[in-house]
Amino acid sequence: MRRPLLLWSVFASCAFLVLGGDSAWNGHTSNANNGVPSSGTLLFTPFYVPPGAKAYDSASPLVLYTGAWTESFSSAYVENTLHSSSRKGSSVFFSFTGTGIEWFGNTGVRHGIANVYVDGVFVRTVDTWNEVSRRQQRLFWQYGLAHGRHNIKIVNSGRRRRGSRGYLIDVDAFVVTNPDEMTIAQRDSHPRSKPTTRQNSGWTLTQTGSTGVNAMQLAIISDSHALIVDKVEHNPLEINGHPAWGALYNLRTHSVKPLSMQSNSFCAGGSFLGNGTMLNVGGNPVVEDFTSATDFGDVNGIQAVRLFHPCDSEDVGGCDIFDNPSQIHLASPRWYNTVVRISDGSVMILGGSTKGGWMNNATVNNPTIEYYPPKSISNPGIPIHSPFLASTLNSNLFPAAFSISNGYVFVAANNDVMLYDWQANYERQLPPIPNGVRVTYPLSGTVLLLPLSPETEYTSEILVCGGSTIDDTRPSWDISSQEPASTQCSRIVLTDEGISRGWEVEYMPQARVMPDAVLLPTGQVVIVNGAETGIAGYGNVRSQVGCSNADRPTLTPVLYDPRAPIGQRFLSEGMPTSEIPRMYHSVATLTPNGDIMIAGSNPNLDRSAATFGTEYRVEWLKPPYMSQERPVILGVNGDEKRLGFGQQVTMKVRPVAGSSLRGRHVQVSLMDLGFVTHGVHANSRLVYLVNSVVADDGITVSGPPNGRIYPPGPGWVYVVVDGVPSAGVKVMVGDGEGPPLDEAAISR
Template identity: 60%
Template structure:
């Protein structure tokens, strides 16, 4: 029977590919019933999990309980009690448990016990009635038999109108995901045993290695799948996902963005109006983050119809600087009537350029899989809009993005010291002069390797140094030689990835010499390349076979288009000679596959945060499942005595400005220690693209007493585009903790009012929805509008 169904599937897939190739980029599986509206509540049964109704005989109740019946409840039933001491007990076999129920003003406080130990007190009170809410969840139990017990304490908060505790359903999971979905604000008893006391199924801390002392530790959860990641301050990182049934909730529905505390692992869910699936992002010159593009309103391909999100394809989401440890008032702002791109963009790269604005590059006009000529968006535009090459705020055609079809989504891009932009897509590369709107094509990437989605490699701009006049050099690693004109049913999840790395020095002599080719110890696509303050590069994450995406190719693992996860990172020592740069000995190995939609970033502390992996339509618990666990890759210097920047870092570091810092060198540092200062942009990371990732060595001099370090800001906007960064003091290869600074004058990029008015008058709101349904989700623009509040720019 399975073989007949499988054969039918591929016949249908072939017909879809032949009939729809002229328009849709989609070549995957349509979820059964996905076009039927359904409430977007936290209750969701992932594949591989099992749900138990409140009426199940396996749930044992004590005390007085009342049964209620409604189609708003899971399986139409709910059991509730207001009796002090009433309890429910459930014994299960698995690694995780979730408890779902209602929330309103009548609900009170409950105690949660696992295996006889009190783990939390949770408050189910809500000012507004909410159904099918996740009241409690834990997913880090050892695989085995466990007992959950919830007890009504008969207590409530002052504004509550009752003591209700109810049970709608329980979900048992069988795989080791370590996340808790009880919000920190609901933790009432700080003395209760934290979830971290329950060990995960696998110990992910590596054994100490005397030779290297690299370590990998699993600690923390992201709450939303980490598709996009960026560090926003000394203490927090910002995570974006797509609209799906994440365990973290906000306003009664699953969240798809969150702030992650890098010190405490605490989470704050963020409200996002539109679907940020496959968006790009960058900081602007004043430190504001823009998150651009996304996916249409979800209806038929990616999951439930009634997620309530707006069309994200033209969204420009604004996140103003949020540098305090207190992130209570940090929000994401959207207004599609006034703040939008000129055209729909899915899988666009967003880059901060030398004037501090955002260059928005390419993408597809609708969500799907691989790009093609009918949905390609071979243009660039800017935010805020500007008048470049006569564009007057509108998009500018880029022939490079036509010539690089089909595998050219999320193009690789870096702003260069001469204020031009390096771009790579598919097998090609160029230098783009954005002021003159001219392209300089570069030698093709060798050996037929494609390096952008869905044959995604990763890239990094190697450190810029005054010793060679900031000559830029790019490194591109991984990818695939799979033919990008083939339909999915001719591509296999077992097609090998590429082990190739290539370097190109972007000077006239370097371009003439061409790409320098070397091979990684292991082939991988979908890797992440993370710059360290030392100038070395860590390559982590990815798979050994297949391509990016899900639901498209032969031999999928679950829904994943890729297989054979590469679990061991590799160190690339960029300053060493060819043939000596890769080091894998002593690097720790993970047990967590980091496949499609994985990320990694350097943190201010100097270690690497690794998160994500979700090659699926929605959250799932089967291979390769939706991953929420966070890992921390610690270089050897994390356990050494480290230098410190003890004072003097200005809030603004001007170009060529001299500043005196107070520093403390390690006690073992010799008088002739090698002292360097690394100014770093930690980048916006998604889909192997580390937009804006950058390391600039600053000119510096150390006082005779070794306590005062004079540094000079970067020489101009080309070397370091104005915007946020972190300063690391590096002594004999050991960096300090990074300190955040804003490079430049801190002002917003210029707002060209005429260009903005023209964009608003010449374009429509949510064009994809309008073209599909005859009307958009928002109102069509009726003419020029005033610029938004300058504080949002």
């Protein structure tokens, strides 16, 4: 039976500094909202016009009404006017040029149901009833339209939910994303049309779905859902009448469920624990009014510990994230920290800064390591000073870290790398990344642990791609968004012999800063996202594009085969090209189905529709095997789906039609799909399992030897037959228990 980690966490909360305990949506509002419901609680007003968008008041001559409508006047309405109708069939029509549309109005106990059409096509019904009256609420939104002329029509359906006292439908304002005032230069630099796909490449790229919150952080939690986390901002997805900054995304239906997060998760880190609970830690303090006129009501997230317990059902109605910093939080503040699962199923939390900013420096650096659950490695439960994290300033935020097969942790920060023996608290400095390339924020590259194989005794090898050679001591005003990123990829084998041999250097077809590297079940690597020039972040350097510190988005993925000879490892010819820039705050991950989910991009303080604006559209990059006949896993160890260390289990696999597994090249890939943010794919891992074919449709598989090869926790098993992988099946590696508890550290 799994140990309920939350229970000891709440018990242990007395060991930490207690923060304020207000609820996230605690009644804070902008001064413009004077509505006070009967409860006396002030309400958040979500009306917001992002940069690059344009608002049209309900009284605009471009908004056309048909039927019985009344006009009301109040300072509580946008531009002091509101149009309302309770008559069935009454409609409003608005024609616009842009890529998105939002409808704002009121909700309350007298409100009914509207039908919404875009470009003459029915989209959905909108129920505007609410038990509490609210003004300036976002009632409908649709983004990702091709840039051009569109229209929206809202029709009073004459229907209402049970308990409603009326049929009222309100129109307060419309907000158009990328309106026709957008310049030709902006359109050329940030196209919004459908992505194209090169023919006959075998790879395809499609755009389907919307995340609702910007995908700053991404983790696959089940075969049907991904968890998405954003910073506090005016996202279109709402929860309880307010913008959400966390969501569950259905990988099959593309629907989204908002999560009730309490603290600001801006630039948090994350990892799964050994019992399958996901940990999301750190973030930023409360959003102040410099973001907008709105006080979002969030609580301080810079020491937050958020817990998402396993939720494997496709019905996620009861799934949410536990987020209460007054009960559970870190021992020290961390913004831009990295979280890595280690060999006992607990997590190591590395670095970050004590408050938000751009480039790290000694006044805000947090050069320490702590654990969850806390450990007594130095002083019980006290963060451990890291000379490495102190010496790697300035560009050392979001250090790249992986638990490797000898039980140590590989860490890269700035231009430097080390091996860390966490049990002995010993740092071993390794040769720096060649040619002065820096790879951590804001000179962000991407770092990956290459596949571990029993044929090489699970020898660990690291791949580092992209980044920048910009001097991180230069002030922001001396750095330009047009300075080239690095094309370099470097590899190092983490044995004494490999370290003595040093780094092997090769070059990508394109320079990339802020790339994402995604492992495939076949052992190949796909590199996507990022830009050819500039650095990560927004609002800092010269020649910003919109607010972006980077320019010239890299729109074509590149395939990397680590087993090919040097000089023959990269393939970009024939790869599909996107038309969606994926800049700062973009993510990509392998899915259980075997394709790659690509989302996010928001190099802005808040939601924006300007050049390199906030992206909610999702793309799906499909390797050639997605269109081939694929093997199917019918069962792993019966229905238990548990894979113990060194345990031999049976797998039933249906090969392609009319064939047998006998005589085929069969590999079993155990994968951790990781926690992805800012180019850091923490815990991403592929371990080839020892296997043997025992029947036409049967395989015996041995679990990984120990937690050093694969730290205990959730994983995905893919069977690869002659280079074609199955869809993945989720398993629990290890005993499924929570990580060990150090009572001395917890009680401190």
